[in-house]
Every structure is written in C-alpha cells, then in structure tokens.
Amino acid sequence: MPSLVIESDNKKNLQLLAKLAKQLGDKAKIVSAKSVKTQSLTTEEAHLVSAFKQVDLLKSDLLKTIDAREFLNDLR
Known part of the structure; x- marks a missing residue:
C-alpha cells in the first residue's frame, strides 16, 4: 500500500504533484481517472505518474505531514 496516494484529473x-512525487521517488502513487497520455504532460511527468511504486512511509515515520502551501512554495 502506498504511503501517499495522489488523486487528480487536473493537468x-x-x-x-509530479514534482513532489519525483522528490519522494518510488514512495508515492498518483491515481487519475484519465489516461496519462491524454493529459498533455511532459514525457518526464507522464513517466513519473505511471512509474510510482508503493512504500509505507507514514507507518515508518519517514514522511511527516507539513503545511501544503509552504511545501508547494518550496517546490517552485
């Protein structure tokens, strides 16, 4: 079971979220009802979205919840 499951159909x-997941490596899974190919993502983003594997970070205390706005600002 993934530690972080991201659900979105918004490009x-x-x-x-692909930037966030890239930092987490194989520790996150992005779920989308739409096909990745139909969302006009870059090749790298499409690869990231389709390649995430499951790892249980929360239970191992390797992933802490933080302020989402602050985290997204740090990514930019």
Whole structure:
C-alpha cells in the first residue's frame, strides 16, 4: 500500500504533484481517472505518474505531514 496516494484529473495539479512525487521517488502513487497520455504532460511527468511504486512511509515515520502551501512554495 502506498504511503501517499495522489488523486487528480487536473493537468496543472498533476504537474505540481509530479514534482513532489519525483522528490519522494518510488514512495508515492498518483491515481487519475484519465489516461496519462491524454493529459498533455511532459514525457518526464507522464513517466513519473505511471512509474510510482508503493512504500509505507507514514507507518515508518519517514514522511511527516507539513503545511501544503509552504511545501508547494518550496517546490517552485
């Protein structure tokens, strides 16, 4: 079971979340009802969205919840 499951069908959200997931490596999974290919993501973003594997970070205390706005600002 993944530690972080991100659900979105919004292209802009997926682009931001792909950056977050890239930092987490194989520790997150992005779920979208739409096909990744139909969302006009870059090749890297499409690869990230489709390649995430499951890892249980929360239970191992490796992933802490933080202020989402602050975290997204740090990514930019």
